Amino acid sequence: MAYYLGLDIGGTYLKAGLVDEAGTILRQMKAPTKGQVRSAGEIVAEAKRLLDELRKDTPGEIASLGVGSPGVVAHGRRIVRAYNLPFDDVDIASMFEKIICLPTAVGNDANVAALAESRYGAGKGKKSVLLVTLGTGVGGGLIIDDSIYAGFNGTGLEIGHLVLVAGGVPCSCGRNGCIESYISATALIRQTIEAGERDPGSKLGRLVRSGANITGRTAFKLAEDKDPAALKVVQKYIGYVGIALANYINAYLPEILLIGGGISHAGPAFIDAAAKIALDEAFVFPEVGYPKITAAALGNDAGIVGAALIGKENCLSR
Numbered sequence: 383m384a385y386y387l388g389l390d391i392g393g394t395y396l397k398a399g400l401v402d403e404a405g406t407i408l409r410q411m412k413a414p415t416k417g418q419v420r421s422a423g424e425i426v427a428e429a430k431r432l433l434d435e436l437r438k439d440t441p442g443e444i445a446s447l448g449v450g451s452p453g454v455v456a457h458g459r460r461i462v463r464a465y466n467l468p469f470d471d472v473d474i475a476s477m478f479e480k481i482i483c484l485p486t487a488v489g490n491d492a493n494v495a496a497l498a499e500s501r502y503g504a505g506k507g508k509k510s511v512l513l514v515t516l517g518t519g520v521g522g523g524l525i526i527d528d529s530i531y532a533g534f535n536g537t538g539l540e541i542g543h544l545v546l547v548a549g550g551v552p553c554s555c556g557r558n559g560c561i562e563s564y565i566s567a568t569a570l571i572r573q574t575i576e577a578g579e580r581d582p583g584s585k586l587g588r589l590v591r592s593g594a595n596i597t598g599r600t601a602f603k604l605a606e607d608k609d610p611a612a613l614k615v616v617q618k619y620i621g622y623v624g625i626a627l628a629n630y631i632n633a634y635l636p637e638i639l640l641i642g643g644g645i646s647h648a649g650p651a652f653i654d655a656a657a658k659i660a661l662d663e664a665f666v667f668p669e670v671g672y673p674k675i676t677a678a679a680l681g682n683d684a685g686i687v688g689a690a691l692i693g694k695e696n697c698l699s700r
């Protein structure tokens with residue numbers, strides 16, 4: 383039985399895992415990236431330490447390494463740009479192949495997570511799967527017939543950077559009014575704080591004034607207590623998510639649309655409410671079936687499992 387290594391490079395942690403043929407993580411390790419390492423070389427060296435540890439006592443042959451990274455990844459080998467990480471057009475696959483002597487492939491972290499969800503998670507058995515992750519930003523990946531669709535040069539898709547509100551809130555990408563600026567966890571926190579400041583007498587307002595840590599869950603929690611200011615934030619946020627999902631359905635019409643990232647844990651009621659708006663607005667017809675909209679299943683494991691998968695598949699087909 384062959385085994386595969388998966389490495390998930392994140393802005394906060396490096397996570398590495400040993401994955402079997404069935405997509406199960408047998409062992410995993412992590413190390414912080416923030417503040418500890420500064421150059422691409424140092425990150426690769428730290429990753430090698432984790433991978434060497436995982437390779438010890440593996441009961442069979444390790445066939446490949448797959449790497450998931452944020453940012454722009456080209457041709458399964460190069461990280462062209464990774465924003466919060468020091469990768470500036472680095473051929474990271476060659477770097478790893480030299481020091482760990484395994485065939486290596488690299489993919490965008492959101493794309494590989496979508497692949498993992500489509501093989502082993504909530505998208506299993508579906509012909510087309512769109513994963514939308516609501517985290518610090520909005521990312522995701524589109525899987526068609528078991529393969530990642532990433533555009534003509536492999537650097538897509540950027541589903542967080544479609545405009546939702548023309549001339550709206552400035553986005554990290556340089557445009558205004560992107561979906562990411564309205565439905566990411568960062569955006570929800572901003573909306574929560576602004577609502578608290580507008581309505582200082584509400585529970586939400588008092589919480590914001592107290593200097594408490596406001597998260598993507600704060601408004602959802604206070605809305606359960608029927609705080610009107612929090613309810614308004616949640617309703618407006620769900621509305622934005624619903625419209626964004628309707629746009630994705632109109633553009634891609636996937637068989638299943640999966641919601642991942644921290645906010646997806648706000649509960650099934652959140653996803654159902656956003657799904658209802660999406661299906662009301664989208665160009666869909668009951669006679670031919672609606673796309674299913676549900677929570678992603680693999681959580682943080684999707685990064686390691688998806689990375690291992692692209693390593694396995696890209697390297698075997700070479």
Ligand SMILES: [Zn+2]
Nearest residue numbers: 543553555560
């Ligand atoms: Zn943008």
